[in-house]
Amino acid sequence: MSELPQVVCMDQETRLQEDDHHSIKLWLRLLTCSSLIESRLRSALREEFDTTLPRFDFMAQLERVPEGLTMGDLSRRMMVSGGNVSGIAAQLVGEGLVDRSPVPDNRRTFMVKLTPKGRRSxxxxxxxxxxxIIKLLGHLELSEVEQLMVLLDRVKRGL
Structure with a gap:
């Protein structure tokens, strides 16, 4: 297993004031943890596979739906603009990792799916x-993970 690169990430919590509301403190702690994990993953993907997190996410969406997705579906699933998805698709098509073809009944809509090479990659x-991910979060005990999952579920449902 390759090592995760060390990434310097400005800690969002440095903005905190002692008298900030506990919700602000929680928000900044969640944001800091998410940013640190994402930075480490971005660097690792770049160093180990010469790829980006958006490309990885694009391919992950296609892996889940082997018959393929329309560009619009991909855009919605990834929560990015159609232009972002089109740019990533063009790169991956050029590398032989993805096939892009018009939908038969709607020539303006394109279907995208992983090629066998893309699936292996x-x-x-x-x-x-x-x-x-296991290396980044594996220091937590199972009971701690379960606690966090319950609490984060409450946060999610409250949103």
Whole structure:
């Protein structure tokens, strides 16, 4: 398993004031943790696979739906603009990792799916990605993870 690169990430919590509301403190702690994890993953993907997190996410969406997705569906799933998705698709098509073809009944809509080469490539990345996540969060005990999951579920439902 490859090592995760050390990434310097400005800690969002440095903005805190002692008298800030506890909700602000929680928000900044969540943001800091998310940013630190994402920075480490971005660097690791770049160093190990010469790819980006958006490309990894794009391929992950296609891995989940082997018959493919329209560009619009991909855009909605990734919560990015159609232009971002089109740019990533063009790169991956050029590398032979993705096929893009018009939808038969609607020539303006394109369907995108992983090629066999793309599927193999993604699976290698996904296996390593899983190991990186385990390394980043594996120091937590199962009971701590369960507690966090319950609390974060309350946060999610409250939103």
């Amino acid at each position: 993604f699976r290698k990345m996904a296996q390593q990605h899983e190991q990186w």
